[in-house]
Amino acid sequence: MKNSESITVFQLTLLGMTAVGFNNHVIVIPPLIQAAGRDSWMSVLISFGFMLLWGFLFVYIHKKTRQQHLFLWLQQHIGKFFSIVIVISICLYVVILAASTLRETIIWANIVFLPATPVWVLAFLFILLCVLTAASGLRTVSIINVFLLFFIIILGFFVATANLQFKDYSLILPLLEKGYSPVFKASIYAASGMIELIMFLFLQQKIDAPIRYRHFLVNALLLTGLTIGPLIGAIAEFGPVEASRQRYPAYEEWGLVQLGRFVEHVDYLSIYQWMSGAFIRVSLFLFIMLEILNLKDKRKVWWILLPVFAVLMGLTLFPVSDMQSYEFLKSILLPSLLLFVVGLSVLLGGIVIMTRNKGGRQPNG
Amino acid sequence: MRHWKFMAIIVILFPLLAGCLDSNEPEQMVYIHGLGVDYKKGRYIIYLQMVNLGKLAKSEVGGGEKMQMEVGRASGKSMDEALFALYKSIQRKVFWGHLSFIVFTEEALKNKALNDTIDLFDRYRETRYRIWMFSTKGDVKQLLLSSPMLGISTALTRVAEPRGSYDQSSILKPMNMRELIMQLDEPGYNAVIPTVSIAKNTWQSNEKKRAAIQADGVAIITPRKLQGFISSNDVKGLRWMTEESKRNGLLLKKKGRRAAYVLLLSPSVTIQPEVKNQDVYFTIKIKVSGYVNEIDQKISEEFLCREAEKVIEKEVQQTYLKGLELDADVYRLSNTLYKKNVDAWKKVAKNGVIPLRKDSISVQAQVKIRHVGKQRLRPTIQ
Numbered sequence: 001m002k003n004s005e006s007i008t009v010f011q012l013t014l015l016g017m018t019a020v021g022f023n024n025h026v027i028v029i030p031p032l033i034q035a036a037g038r039d040s041w042m043s044v045l046i047s048f049g050f051m052l053l054w055g056f057l058f059v060y061i062h063k064k065t066r067q068q069h070l071f072l073w074l075q076q077h078i079g080k081f082f083s084i085v086i087v088i089s090i091c092l093y094v095v096i097l098a099a100s101t102l103r104e105t106i107i108w109a110n111i112v113f114l115p116a117t118p119v120w121v122l123a124f125l126f127i128l129l130c131v132l133t134a135a136s137g138l139r140t141v142s143i144i145n146v147f148l149l150f151f152i153i154i155l156g157f158f159v160a161t162a163n164l165q166f167k168d169y170s171l172i173l174p175l176l177e178k179g180y181s182p183v184f185k186a187s188i189y190a191a192s193g194m195i196e197l198i199m200f201l202f203l204q205q206k207i208d209a210p211i212r213y214r215h216f217l218v219n220a221l222l223l224t225g226l227t228i229g230p231l232i233g234a235i236a237e238f239g240p241v242e243a244s245r246q247r248y249p250a251y252e253e254w255g256l257v258q259l260g261r262f263v264e265h266v267d268y269l270s271i272y273q274w275m276s277g278a279f280i281r282v283s284l285f286l287f288i289m290l291e292i293l294n295l296k297d298k299r300k301v302w303w304i305l306l307p308v309f310a311v312l313m314g315l316t317l318f319p320v321s322d323m324q325s326y327e328f329l330k331s332i333l334l335p336s337l338l339l340f341v342v343g344l345s346v347l348l349g350g351i352v353i354m355t356r357n358k359g360g361r362q363p364n365g
Numbered sequence: 366m367r368h369w370k371f372m373a374i375i376v377i378l379f380p381l382l383a384g385c386l387d388s389n390e391p392e393q394m395v396y397i398h399g400l401g402v403d404y405k406k407g408r409y410i411i412y413l414q415m416v417n418l419g420k421l422a423k424s425e426v427g428g429g430e431k432m433q434m435e436v437g438r439a440s441g442k443s444m445d446e447a448l449f450a451l452y453k454s455i456q457r458k459v460f461w462g463h464l465s466f467i468v469f470t471e472e473a474l475k476n477k478a479l480n481d482t483i484d485l486f487d488r489y490r491e492t493r494y495r496i497w498m499f500s501t502k503g504d505v506k507q508l509l510l511s512s513p514m515l516g517i518s519t520a521l522t523r524v525a526e527p528r529g530s531y532d533q534s535s536i537l538k539p540m541n542m543r544e545l546i547m548q549l550d551e552p553g554y555n556a557v558i559p560t561v562s563i564a565k566n567t568w569q570s571n572e573k574k575r576a577a578i579q580a581d582g583v584a585i586i587t588p589r590k591l592q593g594f595i596s597s598n599d600v601k602g603l604r605w606m607t608e609e610s611k612r613n614g615l616l617l618k619k620k621g622r623r624a625a626y627v628l629l630l631s632p633s634v635t636i637q638p639e640v641k642n643q644d645v646y647f648t649i650k651i652k653v654s655g656y657v658n659e660i661d662q663k664i665s666e667e668f669l670c671r672e673a674e675k676v677i678e679k680e681v682q683q684t685y686l687k688g689l690e691l692d693a694d695v696y697r698l699s700n701t702l703y704k705k706n707v708d709a710w711k712k713v714a715k716n717g718v719i720p721l722r723k724d725s726i727s728v729q730a731q732v733k734i735r736h737v738g739k740q741r742l743r744p745t746i747q
Contacts, residue, residue, distance in 0.1 A: 112490045116386040128377065166543070171551075174707035238494075238543065241550035245487075255493045256543070261526065264495070265462060 006208045009215050011142045012200060016219050017226070018149050019284045022277035023097075024193040024227040027104055029249055031330040032231060036186035037240040038172055041232050043183050047191035048224040054195065054342075055216040057349050062204055062211055064352040069205040071294045077355045086344070090202065090292055093340060094285040095308060097196070099315035100329060101285075102127065105278040107322050108248055113271065123316045130279060131305050134286035138206050141283050148276040155269050160233060162257045167236040189330075192338035194223045198345060202288045247326075282312075394460045398434065399525065401505035402444070402482055404473040409481075410440040411447045414509040416519045434519050436509045444481045461489060465525040466497040467542075468561065470505050474584060474591040483546060494543035499524055500558045500584035502594060507563050511576045514568060523578045524561060530580075535610030537580050537603065549588050552710065553699035554717045557603065558584045560594060585693040593691035595684065602684025605632050605651050605677050605730070606696050614658070617672045624662040627673055627734065629655035638702040640709040645719055647698050647726045651677060654733040660744050670732045677730040685726055694721060 007015075032040045065073045074083035106123050114122065133141055176183070197219055200211060234249035237256060243249050251274070254267035286308065290301055318325070401412035416434045437454065441447030452459070464486070469479055486492040501508060513522045523530055527539035537559040540548075548556035562581040566574060582600050585592040604610045608631065617625045632653035639646045657669065688695030699719045703710040713719045 114387045115490070118386075125377075170704060171547075173704040177707050239547040239550050242543075242546050252494075256495070258495060265493070 005137060005139055006206050007138060007142050008208055009211055011146070012203065012207055012211075013215070013219055013222070014149055015142060015145055015280070015284060016197060016200070017222055018145050018152065018277055019281040020193065020196040020199065020223060021226040022101065022281045023196060024190070024223050025230055026248075026250055026274065026277070027100065027329070028189050028193040028227065028334070029231055029234065030244075030247065030326075031334065032186050032189045032227075033234065033240065033244045033249060034330070035189065036182040037178070037244060038174075038235060039176055039178070039183050040186050040240075041172065041228050041235070042176075043186035044190045044224055044228045044231065046184065046187040047194055048220060050187070050191050051194050051197075051220040051224075052217070054345065055213060055220060057345055058197070058201065059211065059213045059216055061345065061348045061352055062201060064356065065201075065204070067204045067207065067210055069294060070202060071292055074351070078351055086347075087292055089340075089344070091289045093337070093344075094199075094202075094289050095311065096333070096337070098130075098282045098285045099312050100333060101278050101281050102312055102316045103318075103325060104329075105274060106316055107325075108251070108274065109271070111247070111322070112251065113268075120313070120317055123313055126275075126279070127282070127309055127312050127316070130282040130286060131309050133279070133283040134290060135301055135305060138203070138287055138291070141280065141287055144283075145280050148280060152273050152276060155273050156229075159254055159257055159270075160229060162259060163233065163237060163253060166256055167233065169232075169236050171236050171239050172232065188335050188338055190227055192334040192341075193227065194220060195338060195341045197223070198341050199284070199288060201348075202292050206291070247322075389458065389460070393457055395455060395457045396460050396463050398463060398465055398519065399509055400464060400467045400482075401436075401470070401509050402467060402473045402478045403470040403505055404476045404478050405440075408440045408442055409444055409447045409473070409478060410438065411444065411451065412506050412509050413437045413439075413448075413451055434510075434512065436506060438506065444478070444485050460491065461486075462491040462493065464492055464496050465520070466499060468499045468501050468505050468508055468524065469558075469584075471500070471502050471584075471591070471594070474500055474558075474586055477589075479586060480588065483542060486542065487546070494541060494546075496542045497524060497527055498540050498542055498545050498558055500560045500586075500594075501562055502560065502581075503562045507576065508561065508578060511563060511578055514570075514575065514577060523580070527559075532611050534614065535604055535607070535612050536597070537583060537600065538607050538609055548697070549586075551700055552703040552714070552717050553694055553697040555585055555587045555592065555693055555697070557695060558586060560584050560597075583695075585688065585691055585695065592693040595687045595691070595695070599687040600684055602681035603695065605653070605681050606634055606649070608632060608634055613655075615673055615676055617664075617669065617676065619662055619664060619668065619672070622662065624660070624664050624672070625657055625669060626659035627655055627657050627669065629653045629673065629677075629732065636696075636698065636701045638698070638705055638709070640706065640713075643713060644722070645698075645702055645709065645713055645725065647701070649681065649696075649726055649728045651681070651728070651730045652733075653677070653730070654735055656735050657737040657742070660737065660740075660742065663743050666734060666742060669734050673732040673734075674730040677732065678728045681728045681730075682726070686723065689721060689723065694718065696726075698726070 032043060036043050071083060071087050074086060102123065106119055106126065109122055110117070110119050133144065197216070200207075204211070230250045230253060233253055234243040234246070237253060238246065238249070246252050251267070251270050254270040257266050258264040286305070289308070290304060293304065295301055295304070395415050397413055398416040399414035401414070403410040403412070414434055414436050437451050439447050439451035441450050467482060469482070473479070486496060487494075508524075511522075512519060520526060521529070531539055540556070540558055545556050545558065559580060560582045561578050563576045564579040565576055567579070568575050568577045580597065582595050582597040583603065584594050604613050611631050613629045615627050615629060616623060617627060630653070632651050635650045637648045637650070639648065684695055698721065699710070699714065699717070702719060703714075710719065
């Protein structure tokens with residue numbers, strides 16, 4: 001499957017760090033701390049264990065579908081109707097993820113930096129940028145990502161080390177003061193973030209070599225680190241109670257940075273991190289949507305992207321309060337997304353097993 | 366096709382030129398530097414200290430004109446109402462991001478002004494966690510009006526930048542909003558806020574006496590109420606219990622006469638809780654080392670160490686007992702038990718507080734004297 005549009009597993013991993021990592025870094029942490037407080041870092045470890053198991057299923061599906069385009073492969077094996085149902089549901093999944101990312105990003109900018117700028121201006125420009133990038137292909141997204149991610153990582157280590165002076169790790173003690181059940185409940189959130197690695201299946205035809213379990217392991221480890229770092233950081237800097245009160249714990253960590261007496265207020269750097277993370281994430285998901293639909297006619301791309309643009313605008317600006325949309329994200333959206341992906345991957349695994357026994361249905365035949 | 370796309374992007378970007386909706390002209394804003402909160406007859410009275418930013422960094426020029434700061438006063442039923450009453454007479458847009466300190470009066474602390482203030486500044490986008498928090502028993506307006514000596518920058522008063530002086534004489538650890546919130550959030554649920562007052566007779570300039578801000582004990586507060594104040598004489602134990610306290614002076618006596626003045630640096634503290642039946646006992650071990658600054662009698666090294674240990678143990682006990690009088694847990698022992706033995710804590714704690722008695726703590730200090738400065742261990746001139 002080597003062609004000019006293919007990327008390496010390494011580049012894919014970098015994309016995963018930005019696109020999926022954004023979710024784990026930003027969106028998942030507030031509900032995680034709210035649900036399990038001091039012990040929420042254990043939830044992340046639990047979901048890492050879960051991911052190790054799920055990884056076998058992932059690699060199995062990936063291997064048995066022989067890196068074919070998922071839609072085409074499905075059409076071959078279960079017929080057109082069911083494969084369209086599956087593909088449409090995947091499209092809905094990525095659009096919902098893109099919309100929740102956009103909403104979280106735009107509302108955040110509005111709350112902490114730009115109270116006077118109309119939200120729709122921010123949303124319009126941001127979505128436009130993402131749509132254009134998605135339309136220009138995976139290579140483009142991947143190359144931009146390398147540049148953006150480089151500084152995201154540098155800034156990430158900067159904020160983590162600059163704040164060492166404020167961190168009191170004894171705040172994660174005592175362990176399990178409220179027992180195991182909140183820890184398990186909260187691991188749903190951590191897992192709903194990490195399991196987005198299923199994206200790699202939707203992109204498998206674009207990768208120049210198969211993904212091995214060790215690649216998957218590295219990705220899962222990176223995501224675990226990306227979640228647990230700012231999570232423990234927030235607990236050690238603010239205590240679990242204040243951290244769970246904060247709307248944006250990862251951002252608040254930037255507010256603390258102080259180098260001596262005169263260098264402070266550097267939290268504008270978080271805008272770069274957040275915006276570029278969200279940009280790659282949304283662009284990549286929109287690209288996945290276009291890719292999985294397997295459009296033959298390139299002009300049709302815009303027939304898809306324009307309505308999606310409108311849908312994204314609508315969902316981003318949907319007139320419910322931030323409190324309500326956060327509550328929806330926490331109690332309905334994140335758990336159901338996890339359920340969807342688990343269901344989807346089990347279904348795909350089932351199809352793989354069944355078709356292997358039957359030898360597969362031949363196309364046109 | 367390409368040209369068309371390019372043009373479209375340019376056209377879309379046009380409206381932005383007229384935008385900059387959130388831009389603020391830095392030189393046209395006013396900057397709040399300090400805030401005083403008082404409470405009288407159901408109303409908050411706030412004092413806003415504004416500084417002239419243009420004069421903040423120019424200490425080397427010699428201070429320039431006299432007027433570096435101004436204080437505004439307004440009242441209202443809530444913090445925000447009081448602030449909006451003040452906005453009526455503020456000439457420019459106010460920027461809160463450089464708010465450095467807040468001083469609460471006794472009345473304000475008694476009436477939960479702390480809770481309201483923290484909520485406001487924790488929520489508002491411009492303000493950060495690093496605001497220093499103080500309490501005072503005196504007149505908060507005078508405190509805000511007192512300018513630092515020698516016309517140095519107003520950004521460097523004791524309350525605006527307490528760390529400088531704390532490094533040299535670590536009597537009371539300054540506390541910022543983040544630490545205060547954590548102390549109130551974590552079991553033990555009481556916070557120790559340093560108190561400041563005006564020293565009227567300590568300093569004098571050419572013409573007249575001048576007022577200066579001084580550290581003056583602590584206030585102990587819970588989320589619900591003010592437990593009370595401990596004066597600076599009774600609060601000395603706290604410095605030995607604070608690992609950040611870098612430099613502590615201690616006068617030692619022999620046979621009732623002064624013998625030496627030692628400086629002890631950065632104590633290391635371990636607190637070991639022990640549960641016997643329904644009671645909890647804490648063994649506090651303080652290890653500290655330092656050097657001698659002043660010798661007035663002939664003494665031995667052994668004497669220096671043992672005597673310093675005795676004084677430290679006494680100071681720690683004294684502050685603890687003062688805390689008990691206010692029904693407060695000055696050393697946050699409850700929190701230590703909570704972290705080390707949460708099951709025991711759950712058994713004995715009532716409303717998050719464990720019952721403490723006079724004999725609940727035992728203190729063991731261990732002092733090492735590293736050197737005696739540039740001289741020998743005897744008075745320089747006898």
